[in-house]
Amino acid sequence: MLTIEGSASLNLVKEQLDESLSIAESNLEQFVEEPDNDGRLKTAIEQFAQIKGVFRLINLPGASMLSEELELLGHKILARTSDSNNEKLLAGISNAIMVLMHYLEYVEVKKQALPVLLVPTINEIRFFLSKPLVTESIFFDLGENPERPPKEQAAEADIEQLLQIGRRLRHMYQVGLLGILRNESVSANAKLMSRALVRIDNLSGTKPLSKLWWLTLAVLEAVGNDLVQLNVARKSLLGMVDRQIKLVVTMGESALNKEPSKATVQECVYIASLAGPNGEYLKQVADLFKLDTGGLTDQNLRHEIEILRGPGGSVIRSVAQALAEELNHIKDSLDLGARGASGDQESFEATADSMRKVANTLVMLSLSKAAGIFKEKSDVVRNWSSDDIDPESDEFNKVADALLYVENSIATLSPRRGPDSSIASNTAEDAINDGISVTQLDDARTVVVGEARAGLSLAKRAITSFMDSSWDGMHLNNVPTTLKSVWGGLVFLQLHRAAAVVSACESFIDKKLIKDGSLTPTYQLMETLADAVSSIDYYLEGMEDNKPIGDGILEVAEESMRELGFPVAA
The missing domain is CATH 1.20.120.160 (HPT domain)
Incomplete structure (x- = not known):
């Protein structure tokens, strides 16, 4: 049986999903205005339940989980319709609907479903539900959970020595952790924490908990080399390791004989996967767990999150359409001026003003290179007059090239999700070199x-x-x-x-x-x-x-x- 999953299958049902989200959003707004009319809220809840099933069917787990949380939060509000605190909860649902709409556009355009992008929104709704927050690795497939690689020197655990100097080593780890929690000298503090963990690991021998020290060393390698960005979840992970060190110092061998939880292993491996095999411990983790993220790095992931937070695709398309119409007017004006049909000074000044207006809009869309080119050429056009304009001149052709470059840059706005200036510039430059229009x-x-x-x-x-x-x-x-x-x-x-x-x-x-x-x-x-x-x-x-x-x-x-x-x- 052929199964078409994720972005491909979304295209078949996206219009219906958009309609369901719009119905939920509209009924939610009316419920805010008429809190006594709980029928509106019930309709919104029904839409969340419906799209939850669709997301499961087309294998979009992040969207499915968010829809389920929205359904539960809707029921919670319904159970206490007279509560004045519902305002924050309703605002949370409204924000989540907007994020979900943006996410569907993202998946449709990017042809990739990154459910981790929805984790912050999922956690926001779970907070309102008083449920434990999910980790950013929840959608990461750990696969097998093998034992750590054998140590170069398979020494036995020295429990007595570990108990003697364990408090000092923990203090060394805590000093580094405190600096990291304050975002101070992250690289130096990560090295200090690593030094303490290496000592603890050496004294732990091959005990089951030594796997946690090894994985944490990989995380610290990623943090210290600025391969991943510190966030609340990752600081919390490093804090949890401190508590494990405390257990070892107080309980000794019994604590060392406990395997680290699978959730903790998954979180560490996920961070290592975003950092890539760029270090001794990171390479060991990548080899053992056979990591292949398809080139996804922590920096890429942050960029995708920023795109998701940006304006929706419908807004971008509307702006692109308006800019395209303005460009057509500019081209018509320049064409008339070149043929002498309307070549007075005021006409060229009006055209130059229109070019500068387009350039200012391009700046807001992060198309700074296209904006700079158009501003420069607008000054050239402003100085033209009907007497000295030559449509065959090199100067006129450069203005025409600038028009083509800007047109191609604008054309790249519609198919992509959000203003990605690097993609726009590359596409426009490739097209300008070939002398063609993307449109x-x-x-x-x-x-x-x-x-x-x-x-x-x-x-x-x-x-x-x-x-x-x-x-x-x-x-x-x-x-x-x-x-x-x-x-x-x-x-x-x-x-x-x-x-x-x-x-x-x-x-x-x-x-x-x-x-x-x-x-x-x-x-x-x-x-x-x-x-x-x-x-x-x-x-x-x-x-x-x-x-x-x-x-x-x-x-x-x-x-x-x-x-x-x-x-x-x-």
Whole structure:
């Protein structure tokens, strides 16, 4: 059975989820105005219960957990509708709905579901519910929990020595911890804590709790080298280790014989995974737990959180649309001025003012490079006059290039989630070097996808006619040529995997159904072929609607061709 999870399946139900969240938000607002009308609150709770099930179905665990907490908080408010403290709780629900809407846009655009992004909001709701807060590693899959690597010198535990100097070593650890809690000299204090732990670890021998000292050394390595940022959860983890040292100092061997909890191990390994194998202990942890985060670092994660907190995709799209319209007016004005149709000084000054206005908006969207270029060129345009303007001059062409650069920068706003200036600049610069417009290129891609789908429709109709006419090969004569044109379009779109399937379909029809008369077609055989063609069509339909269905559908097409004896090379 094919399972399409996460971002791919979200595209199929996002409109319904957005509608459910909007209904919940609207009813919540009306409940705030009419606290006696608990029917509004009940409707919102029903929507939370409904979307919780959908999120579970499409495998978005973070969104599912947040929806469940919102449902519980709604019931808590419902049970005490006359309580004046409900105002804070209702504000928390309202904020969580906004975060959830942003998160769905994030998953849809980024094509990745990072449930850890929702942990702060989940904890905010759990605080209102008086429930224990979840750790940031809750969605991290630890996998197996093996024993720590053997020590270079497998010495026995020296309990007597540990009890003698344990208090001093704990004090050394606490001094460093105090500095870290105050965010003072983090690197130096992390080294001090590590020194104390190394001594404790050496005296602990191979006792089960020594695994905690080893994992904590990896965490301190990450903190000391500024590979991860200190937050409340990570400071709390280091504080918990201090309490474990205290237990060892007071209880001795019995405390050392206890295994660290799986939750603690998971938290340490999660931090190590965000730091990467950039140190002695971090590398040991990465090797033992076979860590592979796909390049996700703590810095990347903080950046993604900032994106999630930014303006919603609908706001960004509205701003991008308004800027695009303003750019069109500027281009029209410059075109008229270049042809002398409206080349007075006031016209050029008005155009320059419009350019500066666009530049100021770009600054607010963190597109500072595009803004700087446009401001510079606005001063050039302001000095133009109808007498000396030359549309063939190098100066005029540079203004046109600046317009194209800004247009491409604005075009990158809509498909991405939030103002990521680095992506915008790179895309714009690549396009400017090629002398093309991103908007026009997107339009061209849309046309090619449409033509490819039209070709597949012709092929499907021909296959249906072939089956209905008791295998009259005349209906298939033009299909190979049609599929070759579809293949060319997919190659142009750089959809090489889909193109390979279409090429295999073309080869099967040409060699087995047209040229090789020995093959007796069956309905099952033709249905398998139709599965492959239809799968490619569904794949392109998702692109056409800007709701990609994911590569899972391509696996269906490849399996179909493998069954027909025309396997697609990986």
